Amino acid sequence: MYFCGCVRVSRCIIEGLQYNRSSLLHIRPCLLNLTSSKKGGGHQITYTDYKKPCYEQHDYKNMKLKRPMSPHLTVYAPNIASMTSIGERISGVVVASYAVLLAFGALFLSNGVETYVSIIQSLNLGFFSTFILKLILGFPWSFHYCNGIRWTAFNSLRWLELPQVRASAMKAVQASIIMTVLFALI
Structure with missing residues (x-):
């Protein structure tokens, strides 16, 4: 009708x-x-x-209608899964910058790698100083590697239940720490 x-x-x-x-x-x-x-x-x-219609800003309109604020990252407590996700992205940027610096170094530096290794060795840094330097430089790579294996497992639909996600995050962090220490001792 x-x-x-x-x-x-x-x-x-x-x-x-x-x-x-x-x-x-x-x-x-x-x-x-x-x-x-x-x-x-x-x-x-x-x-x-x-x-x-008169234009009103989004936040003022929501306050007038007494709507709650949308949740943001600051609302949630940090957990191991979110921190490893953010750490994966940051370590990816750091590792990519390592690759870019290495490529530019090979392209623009006049001498070979051996020259710069001998310059670093001539600084006579102690074992502790070189160990700390190796830890700082090596951790982003090992974390990105171990956590990348974890994300590959996620993409193959494994370890997707919440307890497994937390356990795999802890194992990825522990494996990256162990790998970093072992490589720093070399």
Whole structure:
């Protein structure tokens, strides 16, 4: 019944425009209000002028409507899964910068790698200093490697239950620490 009423109204509008084509030049933006009355059996069409809605900033509108703020990272407590995810991204940037620095070094430095290794050895740094330096330089690579294996397992649909996610995150951190210490001792 509603559909038939809409068809009748649209026919009336189209037929009215066909008879009086000059009215097309006088159309202005307006809202079309359809109201139905059961007594008359037809529809009544009224036009009202278009009023541009006032612009309100998103936050002010939500405060006025007393809507809660959307959650953000600062709302959630950090857990091991989210921290390893963020650490994976950061270590990926660090490892990529290692690769870029190594490529630029090989391209632009005049001497071979042996020269720069001998320069570092001539600094006579102690065992503890070189051990700490190796830990700092090696941890991003080993963490990215171990956590990458974990994410590869996730992509193959393994270890996706929450206890397994937490356990695999802890194992990835522990393996990266052990690998970093072993490589630093070399």
